[in-house]
Amino acid sequence: MDLDDTEQDPEIKEYSSVCVGREDDIKKSERMTAVVHDREVVIFYHKGEYHAMDIRCYHSGGPLHLGEIEDFDGRPCIVCPWHKYKITLATGEGLYQSINPKDPSAKPEWCSKGIKQRIHKVTVDNGNIYVTLSKEPFKCDSDFYATGDFKVIKSSS
Numbered sequence: 470m471d472l473d474d475t476e477q478d479p480e481i482k483e484y485s486s487v488c489v490g491r492e493d494d495i496k497k498s499e500r501m502t503a504v505v506h507d508r509e510v511v512i513f514y515h516k517g518e519y520h521a522m523d524i525r526c527y528h529s530g531g532p533l534h535l536g537e538i539e540d541f542d543g544r545p546c547i548v549c550p551w552h553k554y555k556i557t558l559a560t561g562e563g564l565y566q567s568i569n570p571k572d573p574s575a576k577p578e579w580c581s582k583g584i585k586q587r588i589h590k591v592t593v594d595n596g597n598i599y600v601t602l603s604k605e606p607f608k609c610d611s612d613f614y615a616t617g618d619f620k621v622i623k624s625s626s
């Protein structure tokens with residue numbers, strides 16, 4: 470596919486893969502940020518796997534690229550630096566702990582709020598990292614900070 474083909478259908482172009490950097494570099498830094506078709510994303514390299522997601526937290530737009538990665542319930546999560554929401558790297562689910570208030574002896578359990586942060590696809594080719602934006606048709610909470618009036622990166626067109 471010719472990635473620079475300006476004659477391309479805009480809708481197809483929006484979902485074409487974009488080279489965001491070199492594999493060697495992200496393996497050292499373990500994270501990088503990029504703008505992919507006017508959408509800000511963060512790419513993590515964690516325990517041998519790549520994960521890309523919208524950079525602004527679904528809760529209130531916090532900067533996920535500045536968060537720490539921790540395991541919760543055996544699942545690697547980015548912890549938002551603003552209010553400590555936990556988001557799974559693999560699926561974009563928001564995790565929380567729940568407890569039965571009527572049972573004081575009950576142990577808190579990890580639960581999922583469902584997919585809250587939009588996850589994008591990462592591929593590696595010849596030492597280059599490519600990101601392809603998700604075109605899953607569901608409305609994801611993080612879309613709010615990635616599109617429209619609230620997105621940080623404004624379209625140049």
Ligand code: FES
Pocket residue numbers: 526527528529530531549550551552553554
């Ligand atoms: Fe991320 Fe509130 S903005 S937890």
